[in-house]
Amino acid sequence: MKRTGTRVPPGADEDLARVLDSGSFAEALRAAVAHRRLTLHELQQRLASAGVRVSATTLSYWTRGRTQPERADSLRAVTLLEDILALPGGSLARLLPPPRPRGPGCRVRVTAGYRQLWEPAETLSQLIEEVGAPDQDRLHIVSGHDRLAIDETGARRRMSLSFVLRAQADRVRRLLVFLHEDEGRPLPQVSVARGGRLGRVRWDGGTGVLVAEVLLDRLLARGETAVVECLLEFAADAPRKSLWERRFGQPMKHYLLEVDFDPAAPPVRCYRTTRDSIQQPARDVGEVEIDSAGHGHLVLLDVPNGCHGLRWEWA
Template sequence: MDHQLAAALESGSFAHGLRTAIRMRGLTLEQVQHELADRGVVVSSVTLSYWSRGRSQPERAESIKAVKLLEGILDTPTGSLTALLAPPRPRGPRRAHVAVSIDRQRLWDEAHRLDRVMAQLGSQDEERLCLLSVHDRFQLDERRRPTRLTITEVLRAQRDRVDRALVIFQGRELGRTPKLTVVRGGWPGRVRTDEGAGFLVAEVMLDRVIDSGETAVIECALNYGSHAEPMTDYDRRLPYAARGYLLEIEFHQTAMPVRCHATTRPTIEHVRRDVHELSLGGAPHAHLALFDVAPGIHGLRWEWE
């Protein structure tokens, strides 16, 4: 075994050991991802990137299985990478810290299908861009149906020469997908979907190339047709902490809900919890404003009757 790889495996750092092993084998993260998929385990290249940079670590049974397979793929001694894994982070309400990041598999239903859609677009935006803040604005009509979702994101480059971002959307009826447009900050690129799982991933070409540390603002809109169903909730999935999140729901003046709650849950494995009830008054809108937002699923739900 190469001396450099041996030293990395003895460093005590799983991220360093994994990163060095991948580099020594001359593989890209996408190639490693495909090797794992060929062996029956689906792990996104974004997750592999997080593991190799120490932003998260394998903890679930499927992830531990992936690490064991990686030892064979990367030609490291059996048990060498597994031995570097730190003890699982404590779960439940008594934990004293917030996770730095959350595996996308724990944020989306059928996330393995989302991984496949994103893989069709090559390198993932999480590897190149960090989401600093996001503003979602939903507009509903008099029949309680969505007419337009506007998404505004403030992004910061994690490396040089970044020229595109990805927007992820999941809807109940993607077979009749709302049309996506780029309002400002760039222009639309490729769009890939999985209608069965309801996923749409759209590429936004930035209006200028940005280098590491520079920021960009993009605004996209999803316009719905008359086929849309009445809405009762909306949430945002954040794989890592963000500085701010603003969600606005604009109701029609003739179709106001009777109650509205802010909601949260750490992962899809948890039951959605009401944080507090919003006072609607007579205004035809509600909003949720969060700062220094923890990774997880945050949003609003409302009751019509």
């Protein structure tokens, strides 16, 4: 009889129970294979005896998250794997993300809101396509919080990017983070501090466009929320900067930007800036005070599409 329910089989270790509950498909498959002490070759043979041919290389890719089961025969293999590994029915299948777009007719189209914010937009489209189509219509960013550290030379050293997310549909698993660096600059070091783990990162050094995939700690059902924090570490020889702005491809309820300057070398002035698209120059809309600790911040409510941030002037 087919097993049903979500209980972990008796004897399963805590790690397996955890990943079956909130991990990714790759993590759960890897943990289940390790728990049953089976080799990928043995799994391949058992699948073949049931009439499903999957190579050991493909199974390895599945356990490492390099590829995912999508075709009908691969999805049948997932069902058989649940039986072979003595897992509850559907426990692996429910962890599968939506299929990735394939073929010439499935090229990612960047929405108008993002097209106005990234130049060239074709580069962003290509990088997103390499990572996989974003859940732009399935995941809403309710609020954002950026915190940037500037050293005594005026260069960026590190930055945290935080997101409060709400799922607009079921089975939402990924967040794509976009960043634009100066052309020719080295790739900043990207990591995920909480709320998920880093997936694929794609970078075009010629244009400075970066797309990073964050795999959330759990699948989100419609209406559920999550908090994600990403960290950026910039190269030691980074140039002096005088502007930081976040590019909003969709409206956001709340946004907080904090900039921490070296107290011994603060800017002489700081301004709030805005612009509707990347093709326009940033315009000042108000002065921001830098306190004695070198801290300045910006709070926005009901943020519209466009670029919003802070600009500062050095002595």
